[in-house]
Every structure is written in structure tokens, then in C-alpha cells.
Amino acid sequence: MINSIPPAAIFIIGALFIPFLRGKIKSAYMLLLPVIAFYILVTIPEGKHWVVRLLDYDLIFGRIDRLSLVFGYIFSIISFIAILFAIQVKDDVQHVSGLIYAGGALGVTFAGDFFSLYIFWEIMAVASTFLILARRTEKSHAAAFRYILVHVVGGLFLLAGIIIYVSKTGTTEFAFMELKGLEAYLIFFGIAVNAAIPPLHPWLQDAYPEATVTGAVFLSAFTTKSAVYVMARIFPGAEILIWLGAFMTAIPIFYAVLENDIRRVLAYSLINQVGFMMCGIGIGTALAINGTVSHAFCHILYKALLFMSVGSVLHVTGKIRCTDLGGLYKTMPVTCLFCMIGAASISAFPMFSGFISKSMIVSAAGHGKLVIVWLMLQFASAGVFHHAGIKVPFFTFFGHDSGIRAKEPPLNMMIAMGIAAFFCVFIGLFPQPLYSILPYPVDYVPYTGAHVVGQLQLLMFGALAFTLLILSGYYPAELRAINLDTDWFYRKGSRLVVYIFTGISMKIAQICDFLFIKFFPEKLGAISRKPIISLIGLYYKTVGKDTAPLEGYSENPKPETVNLIPAGISVLFSVFFLMLLAVIFFVGL
Amino acid sequence: MKELKIFDKPENVKRLLYIFYASLVVLLIIDFFIHKHADFPWEAATNFFAVYGFVSCVALIFIAKILRKIVKRKENYYD
Numbered sequence: 001m002i003n004s005i006p007p008a009a010i011f012i013i014g015a016l017f018i019p020f021l022r023g024k025i026k027s028a029y030m031l032l033l034p035v036i037a038f039y040i041l042v043t044i045p046e047g048k049h050w051v052v053r054l055l056d057y058d059l060i061f062g063r064i065d066r067l068s069l070v071f072g073y074i075f076s077i078i079s080f081i082a083i084l085f086a087i088q089v090k091d092d093v094q095h096v097s098g099l100i101y102a103g104g105a106l107g108v109t110f111a112g113d114f115f116s117l118y119i120f121w122e123i124m125a126v127a128s129t130f131l132i133l134a135r136r137t138e139k140s141h142a143a144a145f146r147y148i149l150v151h152v153v154g155g156l157f158l159l160a161g162i163i164i165y166v167s168k169t170g171t172t173e174f175a176f177m178e179l180k181g182l183e184a185y186l187i188f189f190g191i192a193v194n195a196a197i198p199p200l201h202p203w204l205q206d207a208y209p210e211a212t213v214t215g216a217v218f219l220s221a222f223t224t225k226s227a228v229y230v231m232a233r234i235f236p237g238a239e240i241l242i243w244l245g246a247f248m249t250a251i252p253i254f255y256a257v258l259e260n261d262i263r264r265v266l267a268y269s270l271i272n273q274v275g276f277m278m279c280g281i282g283i284g285t286a287l288a289i290n291g292t293v294s295h296a297f298c299h300i301l302y303k304a305l306l307f308m309s310v311g312s313v314l315h316v317t318g319k320i321r322c323t324d325l326g327g328l329y330k331t332m333p334v335t336c337l338f339c340m341i342g343a344a345s346i347s348a349f350p351m352f353s354g355f356i357s358k359s360m361i362v363s364a365a366g367h368g369k370l371v372i373v374w375l376m377l378q379f380a381s382a383g384v385f386h387h388a389g390i391k392v393p394f395f396t397f398f399g400h401d402s403g404i405r406a407k408e409p410p411l412n413m414m415i416a417m418g419i420a421a422f423f424c425v426f427i428g429l430f431p432q433p434l435y436s437i438l439p440y441p442v443d444y445v446p447y448t449g450a451h452v453v454g455q456l457q458l459l460m461f462g463a464l465a466f467t468l469l470i471l472s473g474y475y476p477a478e479l480r481a482i483n484l485d486t487d488w489f490y491r492k493g494s495r496l497v498v499y500i501f502t503g504i505s506m507k508i509a510q511i512c513d514f515l516f517i518k519f520f521p522e523k524l525g526a527i528s529r530k531p532i533i534s535l536i537g538l539y540y541k542t543v544g545k546d547t548a549p550l551e552g553y554s555e556n557p558k559p560e561t562v563n564l565i566p567a568g569i570s571v572l573f574s575v576f577f578l579m580l581l582a583v584i585f586f587v588g589l
Numbered sequence: 590m591k592e593l594k595i596f597d598k599p600e601n602v603k604r605l606l607y608i609f610y611a612s613l614v615v616l617l618i619i620d621f622f623i624h625k626h627a628d629f630p631w632e633a634a635t636n637f638f639a640v641y642g643f644v645s646c647v648a649l650i651f652i653a654k655i656l657r658k659i660v661k662r663k664e665n666y667y668d
Contacts, residue, residue: 257653258661330592366628374629378638382645398596405592449623454632457616458642464613465646467606476654482667484660491667 006050006061006110007037007072008120011079011103018099019092027087030095031080037106038076041069048112057172060112066439067293071109071229073437074297075102077423078221078304085308085416086214097130098218105222109229113172114162117230121158121194125151128223131215132207143210146491150193150203158190179238188235194227196271197244197278198251202487204271205255209263209320213311216263220270220307221300228277228296237284242365245279246373248272249380256387258476258483260321262310262396266303269346269388272380273299279377280361283368286440291360293438298353298427302345305420306392309339312409312417313396319404322391322478327401332408336397338417345424347389347459348381353424355455356431356446363444381455382462389459390466395478613639 014033021029046069049062079102086098104127107120125148132144164183166172177184196204208219235241249272256268273295280292312335313328314320329336341352348354358381365374408414427434435442469475527534540546595601620636627633 253649254653254656255660257649258657329596330594333593363628366632369628371629378641379645379649382642383649386646386649448626450625450627453616453619453623454638457620457636457638458645460609460613460616461639461642462646463609465643465650467609469647469650475650476657479661480664481661482664483657484662484666 004050005040006107007040007076008061008103008107008110010037010040011099011106012123015096015099015103018095030083030087030099033099034076034079034083034102037079038073041072041076051112054115057115057166058113059116060173061107061116062110063112064110066437067233068109068229070293070297070437070439071225072106074300075105075109075222075225078300081301081304081308081416081420082214082217082221084419085217085311085413087412088410089212089214091134091212093130094134094212094215097127097134098215101127101131101218101222105226108226112174114166114174115172117174118155118159118162122155124223124226125155128219131218132211134215135210135212137210140210143207146487147203147207150490154190154193154200156190157186157193161186161188161190174234176236177234179235179240184235188238191227191231191234192244194223195231195274195278196224196227196248198248198271199486201248201252201271202485205252205264205267205485206487208267208270209261213315216311217304217307220266220303224270224274225296225300228274228281228292231278232281232289232292236281236289238282241278241282242370242373243282245275245277245282246376246380248275248278250275250376250383253380253383253387255483255485256383257391260323260478260480260482262320262322262325262392263307263314265387265392266306266310269384270303272384272388273303273346275380276358276361276377279373280364283361283364283370285364285368287360287367287444288364290435290438290440290442290444291357291364294431294434295354295357295361297434298345298357298424301420301423301427302342302353305338305342305417305424306346306388308413308417308420309335309342310392310396312413313406315409315413316406317404321480322395322399323480325396325402325404326399327397328404328406329397330401331405332397334408334414335417336393338421339393339397341421341424343389343393345428347385348455349389349459350428350447350452350455351425352428355428356434359446359451359455360444378458382458385459385462386466390463 010033014029018026018030041064044062044064046064046066048060049064050060052059052061079099082098082102083095086094089095101124104120104124108117108124111117111120129144129148129151132140132147134140161183162172164186165174168183177187179185179188193200193203204224208216211219231241252268252271252275256265256272259265259268277292277295277299280288280295282288310320313325313332316332317325317328319325345352345354348358362374362377362381365377431446435444466475527538596605617636617639620639625633631637
């Protein structure tokens, strides 16, 4: 019976009841929703479910197959963890929008047609914006505004592509598509915005660090990974993604090294990790797609873990900059340990989850003999260890002692981190359960001698470079500064546009003001009061005669009071007649 | 509140560094005995990954320092 409800609806409709509940019931209710969704996904058979006929099209809310199921599982799991992490928050806006956001992601995942995909796509954009707004600072409001603008633009590209696609093919159902023709490019662009492919990425590093402590955990999981899913669904094997993905892994790590805000460092490393997935989708072989999907699965867990652990630091200290933090291992050892587990996982240390998933993508690049791509991915692997693996825990929990003596965060936050950390280690040690749910059969063995030693060498000698550079003082110092990214173009560009347009429109307004408020009314008023005298005067003026004989007749500078019908009455009349017209029109029809 | 102070002592930091360096040496030695199945010829070269990892990270910092000169702005730049 419960199987008749799509998981997306459980979250979205379920979220609406949250404000009416209180205390422990509320907590239990919120935690129950992802459990129900997960149960439905485990029990439901593959195929098409929840098809609703609307006008001439089918809305398919449940395309259940191996690709969508993996994403459905992980989205439900991470919702549970993120809700548990957020449960002590006394702000219903965050709870409701977080759950609707999660529901939107599940809706996108199981959408079998473009219309329902688009609806859930926009639900995600709107709901996630509230997680940034809910920080309730000036900065977060501005960032949320930029965030929603970027996503609305991306959504419009997607919509334009969908409309062309539907009018061309006559169906709203979608599956694999070649990257050919206008509609494919528009859809590709729309997805690329959500996937944060450079140079369309800056919304991510701009907005996520401004979100609330718990909101950032939701944000880190859904938007980019649902875009990964849709990309893998529609454009597997699109060659351009190989290169976009490779650059996407490399570019953000330079910024991450320089960045001072720790959550912004994580945002950059998020882009870097999604780059691996994009690259895998571009390669498009069974191994690469398996690698992409499993990497998305692992990534969601360890990235959430990292955002939770540094979020806990922000929660208890109120600080998040490298320059303000340091030495926190002394009083927050457990949070520190969780952070290091997340760091080891994102760095793909053997025994941790990233290792068994990322290596599939890199191996797929190797098997495809993509020399430069392979070298770039290895470079990015070393680089991600450098900033997310070492820099984040080092500058937060070790490094210089900031003097802050903060307590561990509340128990529910610790348990949430504990669950995520458990998954990171468990998947790293026993990859088989994850491998068994991937879209294609897996015959990949991550733990070979060459592999383990090669990866350890790459990471440990990267760490050696870090150590030597820190000890020698050559490592770029943490500075209170920001680094320009491609959002410069719209953040500064918008001011230029505003400047130009307000400049022009102000001039037009001034001219209009002069002409229509002052010049014409005065002249017309003067003429209409004493028409003959004025006309004679005007005539005298133009032919150059002396106007002295008219002095006595010259008009009174103050206009007489006139009984005017108030403007409201005429407006009322026009509205009335328009209504009458409408009634006649519709009745006549 | 109980505090951990393990890294307040310089000798502990030194010990950690020695363990770290020792593990690097072990990794370099182990590589001679590993059977390789490489996609590229250089991948099979002994200790390729050690060199590549080290060079990558130095290059990363080097380029990042140049990048900082170009993109660094004051924190209130956009305000």
C-alpha cells in the first residue's frame, strides 16, 4: 500500500506537516520519512511506476532501474544523516526546505519524462535557496540571491531544450541522447550549470559557505549529484565531458590551496570530485560509469562528513576561517577523528571509500589510453589530498593553537557524523555490497599490490611536499583575503549593467520629467486658459514684434482651481468596462 | 575540561615526522617487489608514483602562489 507513493512525495508532502509537530514526535517523524522512502526503494521492482496522464503527456514519477536506484538509495541515506545532524535546529524553515530539497532530488532521480524532471529540478533550486537564506546574514542573503538567479537561468536553458526536444520528437520521455542539435546543447548546458562545470561553477563556492551549518550538509549532497545522475542518464560517452571533467578536477585545487574559509575549501574540492564523475561519464565505458556512480555514492557520504565536521566547528566556535582556527584537537578529538576519516576518504586512501570508487574512473581513463587525462586525474588526486586531506584537518584541528577551547558538538551531530564515518570505512574495507548495486556487473579489483602501493606513494609523497613546504615556510600563508573566480563576471558585470541602464534611464526620465511634467503642461495650460491672447503673444514672439501691448492681458501665474474628476474614478470605470467586456466575451463564447 | 596536549611537545612532533619519513622509505623499497600491470609504460617504472606525487604537489603550490598574485583581493572587495 505504501508502495503507491513516490519517495519524492513522501519527502515533499511529508515536509509540510513538520511545522505542526513539536518535540520528540517531530524529531521521530522527520527521521522516519527517509526510512520510509528507503524501504519503498528496497521493495519496489524495476520498471515504470507512478505514471500520471496529464493533458497529452505521461508524467512518469518512477523510472526504477539500476542507475536510478543507486542514487535513490544514497539520497535517502544521506537525508537521514543530514536530518539527524540538523535535528536540534529550532528553525522550521530549514527543516521544511531541507526535506523538500531532498524530495526534489529524489524526484529528479526517478523522473522518467522531461516535464516531471523539470518540475523537480526547479523545486530543488527554490528549496535549496532557503537553506542559504536561513543563515539570516546580509552576506547569505546576497549569496542566496545570486544562487537562485544562476539556477533560474540554468533551468531556463534546460526548459528551452526540453521544449524543442518535445516538439521535435513528440514525446516527453527521455533516455540516452547524442550531443547533437540545439536541444541537446541547451539541455547539456542546463545540466552543466547544476553540475558546476567550469566556468559555470562559481555559484557553488559562492553560496555553500554562506549556508547554515546544517543546510550546507544538504547542499553538498543533492544539487551536483542529481546533475551527475541526469548527465549519466542522458549524455554517457559525450567526449567533451572527458576534457571538461579533467579540467574540472584540476582548476579548483589551486583555489582550494589559497582559500581561507574552510567550507569554501570544501566547496572547491566538491567541484574537483564532481570533475572525476564528469570525466567518467565522458569516457562512458561500463567501468567508467560504474566508477562514476560508485564515486557519487561514496562522495556524498564523505563530503557530507567533512561538511558536518567543520560545520560542527562553526557551530561551537562561530568561526570558520583558517586564520581564526587551529589546535582544536585538544578539546574536540572525536570531531577531529571524524574529519580525518572524511579527509582520508576524499583523498582515496586505501581502506577508505574514495579509494575503491575513484580508482575505477582513473583506471577507465588508463584503459582508454587517454594519456593527458590520466596524468591530470593523478595530479588532481595528489592535489585533493593536499587541500582537502591535509589542509582542512591541519589548519582546523592542528596548526597554530588559536587558543579556542570549544566543546564537542551535541550528541545528535556526533551520531550523524559517526554513521557517515562508519559508511566511509565500511565501504573502503568491503566494497562488494556497493559494487553489487552498480548499473553494470563489476569485475574490478581495487586492492592489488601495484594499486595500493602506487596510490600510497602518490599520497604520501604529496604529503612530504606539504611537510617540507610548511617547514620551510614556502607554503602560501593563510590570509584574510578573497580570490576572484568567474563569478566576478556577473558580480561586477551586473554593476556595470546597472550603471549603464540606470544612467540611460535616468537621462530619459529627466528629459520626460522636463517635457511632460513641466514644459508641455505649463504651456498647454497657459494656452488653454487664454487661448487668443496666448496665440497672439506666441505669434508676436515668433515674428519678433514687441509684446508690450499684451501686458495687461497676460495670464495670472496661478492657475484657477478647477473641479477635476479624481483619477481613481476613471480607473474604476475602465476596470468596470473591461470586466464587462470580459463577461460578454466569455459568455458569448 | 580535559585537554589533549600530545603535539605541544616538540619531541612528539619530531617522533611523528620520523615515523612519516620511515614509512616513505618503506614505500620506496616495497615498490621493487610489486608486480605491475600497467596501462602506460611509465606506470610500471619503479617509484613513478612517488616522483609524480611529489612533483605534482610542489607544482601545485608553485602555480597557486602565482595565481594568488592575480586573483587576491581584500575581503570587502565585492561590498
